[in-house]
Amino acid sequence: MKFFIDTANLEEIKEANDLGVLDGVTTNPSLMAKEGITGTDNIMKHYVAICNIVDGDVSAEVIATDYEGIIREGMILAELHENIVVKVPMIKDGIKALKYFSERGVRTNCTLVFSAGQALLAAKAGATYVSPFLGRLDDISADGLALIEEIRLIYDNYGYETQILAASIRHAMHIVDCAKIGADVATCPLKPILQLLNHPLTDSGLAQFLADYKKGNS
Numbered sequence: 001m002k003f004f005i006d007t008a009n010l011e012e013i014k015e016a017n018d019l020g021v022l023d024g025v026t027t028n029p030s031l032m033a034k035e036g037i038t039g040t041d042n043i044m045k046h047y048v049a050i051c052n053i054v055d056g057d058v059s060a061e062v063i064a065t066d067y068e069g070i071i072r073e074g075m076i077l078a079e080l081h082e083n084i085v086v087k088v089p090m091i092k093d094g095i096k097a098l099k100y101f102s103e104r105g106v107r108t109n110c111t112l113v114f115s116a117g118q119a120l121l122a123a124k125a126g127a128t129y130v131s132p133f134l135g136r137l138d139d140i141s142a143d144g145l146a147l148i149e150e151i152r153l154i155y156d157n158y159g160y161e162t163q164i165l166a167a168s169i170r171h172a173m174h175i176v177d178c179a180k181i182g183a184d185v186a187t188c189p190l191k192p193i194l195q196l197l198n199h200p201l202t203d204s205g206l207a208q209f210l211a212d213y214k215k216g217n218s
């Protein structure tokens with residue numbers, strides 16, 4: 001399973017990249033705003049800065065919601081760097097745009113997916129990635145992991161090559177569950193990735209090993 005980091009914070013991206021386990025980055029307009037990145041020029045420059053840190057796919061989201069606007073913005077984003085993946089919302093014009101991009105070899109990430117039917121449409125339109133938001137479903141007492149399972153089943157039934165990018169991940173167990181289900185990618189903030197490290201028996205075991213070494217070598 002690939003690990004993407006879901007942030008526009010360059011320090012967090014560097015920290016995750018330094019771990020050596022990072023395969024890409026996802027961003028969205030809210031994450032850009034959180035970092036104070038505003039204005040088209042600054043946003044474009046920020047995408048390039050991210051691409052210069054990580055050797056992997058970087059999702060850059062269009063703002064337009066009409067077909068022509070999505071195509072126009074998407075082509076500009078795709079030209080910024082070879083690692084850019086154009087992120088397109090799950091709307092009618094978005095589906096048409098996904099088809100346009102896939103026919104021209106522009107890679108895409110269909111975002112804001114909350115149902116298996118939406119994921120089926122994204123795959124049929126040729127999306128490179130589909131992003132089901134599991135945390136946001138859990139937040140409203142729906143079953144986010146069940147959706148990932150449904151999408152996995154449908155894609156395997158028909159051999160769709162669209163990769164399942166499990167998004168809106170809230171904690172380490174979400175990552176582990178996504179891996180068990182067979183999601184192709186998990187994207188999340190740095191914290192859940194670092195939470196995977198934690199086990200009290202690792203800490204106590206290491207403390208014991210170091211104490212015993214000290215006893216024998218003092």
Ligand code: E4P
Nearest residue numbers: 006026027028136167168169
């Ligand atoms: C996916 O690409 C989105 O940026 C993201 O995972 C949304 O997560 P949130 O629900 O934590 O905002």
